[in-house]
Amino acid sequence: MNLKMAPSGTTRTKRYRRFNSRALAIPRFCIQRMMLKPLVWSLTSVRVQSESDVNKMPLPFIVVANHASHLDTPLVIGALPRRLSRYLAAGAAADYFFEVRWRKWLTSLVFNTFPVDRTGNRSHSGVSRELLRRGVPLLIFPEGGRSASGRIGSFKPGAAALAITCDVPCLPVAIVGAHEAMPRGKNWPVRGRPPIVVSIGSPVRAEPDETAGAFTQRLAEEIRRLHARSDSSGDSNSRVVRGDQMTAVKHMKWWGWGDEGVSFEYRNKPEFAPFVQKAVGLDVTTPPVPPLSFDELEVPAPRIGEQLQEQLTDILGAEHVHTDKMSRVVHTLGKGIRDLLRIRSSDLNRCPDVVVYPADEEQVRLVVEAAVEADAVVIPFGGGSNISGSLEPPPEEQRVVISLDLGRMNQVLEIDENSGLARIQAGAQGPDLERALAARGWTIGHFPDSFAHSTLGGWIATRSSGMQSDKYGDIADIVRGLRLVRSGGTVALRPLPSTSTGPSIREMILGSEGRLGVITEATVNVHRIPPVRKVLAYLFPSWDAGLAAMREISESDASPSVTRVSDAPETAFSFATRTASKGLKSASTKALTKVLTMRGWDLDQLCLSFIGYEGSESHVKYEKKLVKRIVSKHGGMYIGEGPGALYDQKKFDTPYIRDFLLDRGAAADVSETAAPWSKLRHLYDTTMAAAHSAYDDLGVRGWIMCHLSHSYHSGACLYFTFAFVHGDEPLKQYDHVKSAIQQAFIDAGGTLSHHHAVGVEHAPWLTDDISEEGVSLMRGLFESADPRRNFNPDKIIPRS
Numbered sequence: 001m002n003l004k005m006a007p008s009g010t011t012r013t014k015r016y017r018r019f020n021s022r023a024l025a026i027p028r029f030c031i032q033r034m035m036l037k038p039l040v041w042s043l044t045s046v047r048v049q050s051e052s053d054v055n056k057m058p059l060p061f062i063v064v065a066n067h068a069s070h071l072d073t074p075l076v077i078g079a080l081p082r083r084l085s086r087y088l089a090a091g092a093a094a095d096y097f098f099e100v101r102w103r104k105w106l107t108s109l110v111f112n113t114f115p116v117d118r119t120g121n122r123s124h125s126g127v128s129r130e131l132l133r134r135g136v137p138l139l140i141f142p143e144g145g146r147s148a149s150g151r152i153g154s155f156k157p158g159a160a161a162l163a164i165t166c167d168v169p170c171l172p173v174a175i176v177g178a179h180e181a182m183p184r185g186k187n188w189p190v191r192g193r194p195p196i197v198v199s200i201g202s203p204v205r206a207e208p209d210e211t212a213g214a215f216t217q218r219l220a221e222e223i224r225r226l227h228a229r230s231d232s233s234g235d236s237n238s239r240v241v242r243g244d245q246m247t248a249v250k251h252m253k254w255w256g257w258g259d260e261g262v263s264f265e266y267r268n269k270p271e272f273a274p275f276v277q278k279a280v281g282l283d284v285t286t287p288p289v290p291p292l293s294f295d296e297l298e299v300p301a302p303r304i305g306e307q308l309q310e311q312l313t314d315i316l317g318a319e320h321v322h323t324d325k326m327s328r329v330v331h332t333l334g335k336g337i338r339d340l341l342r343i344r345s346s347d348l349n350r351c352p353d354v355v356v357y358p359a360d361e362e363q364v365r366l367v368v369e370a371a372v373e374a375d376a377v378v379i380p381f382g383g384g385s386n387i388s389g390s391l392e393p394p395p396e397e398q399r400v401v402i403s404l405d406l407g408r409m410n411q412v413l414e415i416d417e418n419s420g421l422a423r424i425q426a427g428a429q430g431p432d433l434e435r436a437l438a439a440r441g442w443t444i445g446h447f448p449d450s451f452a453h454s455t456l457g458g459w460i461a462t463r464s465s466g467m468q469s470d471k472y473g474d475i476a477d478i479v480r481g482l483r484l485v486r487s488g489g490t491v492a493l494r495p496l497p498s499t500s501t502g503p504s505i506r507e508m509i510l511g512s513e514g515r516l517g518v519i520t521e522a523t524v525n526v527h528r529i530p531p532v533r534k535v536l537a538y539l540f541p542s543w544d545a546g547l548a549a550m551r552e553i554s555e556s557d558a559s560p561s562v563t564r565v566s567d568a569p570e571t572a573f574s575f576a577t578r579t580a581s582k583g584l585k586s587a588s589t590k591a592l593t594k595v596l597t598m599r600g601w602d603l604d605q606l607c608l609s610f611i612g613y614e615g616s617e618s619h620v621k622y623e624k625k626l627v628k629r630i631v632s633k634h635g636g637m638y639i640g641e642g643p644g645a646l647y648d649q650k651k652f653d654t655p656y657i658r659d660f661l662l663d664r665g666a667a668a669d670v671s672e673t674a675a676p677w678s679k680l681r682h683l684y685d686t687t688m689a690a691a692h693s694a695y696d697d698l699g700v701r702g703w704i705m706c707h708l709s710h711s712y713h714s715g716a717c718l719y720f721t722f723a724f725v726h727g728d729e730p731l732k733q734y735d736h737v738k739s740a741i742q743q744a745f746i747d748a749g750g751t752l753s754h755h756h757a758v759g760v761e762h763a764p765w766l767t768d769d770i771s772e773e774g775v776s777l778m779r780g781l782f783e784s785a786d787p788r789r790n791f792n793p794d795k796i797i798p799r800s
């Protein structure tokens, strides 16, 4: 048959019949589900995670996935529910799979393959379109072939163009670990059941008028995001870095936030560049100046003596004792703007001399004993995400500094289902523990913005708060029991719902930032995963209206998981980070604008609010009704699920903006506080005025915006984000603005920080916050617990 000839009607029907033939679907199902899936799943350790309810996926659709291994097709098929995989047709290279008769027959039988032209020969053009027209869902790997390195390559626009032409959604899927399990050139997985994650995103449709190029880029971004998240969200296995890195535990970029290869993209957000130009006078289209290269970084040589190094090696094994430059650099600082500015200018005063990775509490105890005996300094390390200078060794420290990384201690040890308690090792990062809990139907409900890269031990040591704290509480409420290894012994606090055993030792350890010892595990409250979880969006005509509504919601019978309202500047920022809206979306934006204008709202004063609901269907319905009444009473209006769902999906990606701005000469950071309801508005005004006056002192056009989050009976947290284009002395300029903001908090009746701890950054305001006598009590605690200052010295209370 001449393939280039258009097939006649009957030939055409015959040619496509096999793709949705019920008769062929039965043997295919048997092969896929009874042979292939058990085989792949037994030779590797596969975890499937999904951000959306794929059962609701309309047919047909196109699965787009990254491609690095022959395992990918069975993995995707095995990960999807039967309704979606039954007729799923996998794209296969026409020049390879369709040239040889037996190969064509076999792959068609097993994977329902259809030919994809890679060679420029368009002999199969139109096949995929016709399949979609006939309702057959497709699997396409837009890279056009398997990646040799395992890294995601560039995407060809075919899949996106097809989705646009046929008006079908794409389902993005990231496959993590398949390359390591069975790279190109291998036909059988490596031994030891290597970990693989199949991460399924939410369906994505092309916007009206979106070009294939732009849609391709959006899909690629989404797959990279899913990939990065799964890569950092694994269990003990998936946190293990494969290949070329030196440590067995995964860390963030040494120079910035999050995963290497993931960054903020502004080009698909048309309002972002003009917004930034107006806000701080920065042209984001000017070419970025990337941070210096790692080789250029000047790092002081390690000072550890042979004897201590040998002792540590004896305890942990040589592979868990690191003195290389990269290990020491990533354990030196946190991720505050000060840390980022310093690392970008190679301003590292003192790095840890050695990084150790204990496997269990006994090894922690032995390391602590050896360190204290050698009068060394021990700095516990969780995810390295703090922003208050909580990790940095004192610049003048002459003793050996040991960074004790808990990354290998990341297991959920036990769930007491009767009590709703889980015992978890301190080094478990957010995704580690949530996934392990979710597998048994539970959640801890603690989701700080840094969730993907911070640990249970770090949360406890900094008194962290997650965005669903209104329902689940702050970490201080969540932690019921814990174990802390200190010099000479282990503090063991049993999990108790409440107790009256004198001043609370548990409370003393909460927020101790490593100064009292090393937290090795904690027993925390966990909750059944609620059947319904929604974040809905509302608009208020003014900040006052928004604040008043949040207060009333917190007092009402509704108990939402999230109560959040942004001031007008932050609302404008949120709108500026939207992706291009065209067609229906833009029409609904226009309609909304019209309604608001007709209502007499000042569009520059709009305040966007998100309220989160969790629970049974009827409970959520009841809460929504109560909230709606309060919102209306304060002149606000409901604007739908869309913005809330988007916020929920993108909330962990926002931190990447900081590095994007730093690359372009602007510094952005956050400061947050909590105060009683009666003081919030005054605190807000005082802080805004202080920041703008600080900008005036510097002669820069600065930006500051705020949202209310974390509501309590008596007050709430106000969270400020500020940014400006810095000059030659960025740290000095930053200090000036940051100090003005912090002082305003204290002056207006707020605390120095609601959930970012003290570290060294907030220490100057400690006396104002808790009084001279309060500081004296705390100093007494640290001095008696650690007289030789072996544990993370100078944090919270600097040496006097």
Ligand SMILES: Cc1cc2nc3c(=O)[nH]c(=O)nc-3n(C[C@H](O)[C@H](O)[C@H](O)COP(=O)(O)OP(=O)(O)OC[C@H]3O[C@@H](n4cnc5c(N)ncnc54)[C@H](O)[C@@H]3O)c2cc1C
Pocket: 257, 334, 335, 336, 379, 380, 381, 382, 383, 384, 385, 386, 387, 390, 391, 406, 426, 427, 447, 448, 449, 450, 453, 454, 455, 456, 457, 458, 459, 460, 461, 462, 463, 464, 465, 466, 467, 513, 514, 515, 517, 518, 519, 520, 655, 755, 756, 757, 792, 795
């Ligand atoms: C972009 C961004 C967003 C953030 N969002 C939030 C947020 O929403 N909510 C929030 O609460 N925080 C937030 N933070 C701050 C930070 O993530 C928290 O302070 C977090 O709790 C730190 O955890 P970690 O595991 O990264 O700890 P690290 O940064 O590694 O350590 C922090 C401190 O805790 C000590 N420590 C760590 N582990 C232990 C242990 N096992 N035993 C004893 N001491 C220990 C360290 O010595 C150090 O003093 C954010 C930070 C960034 C950069």
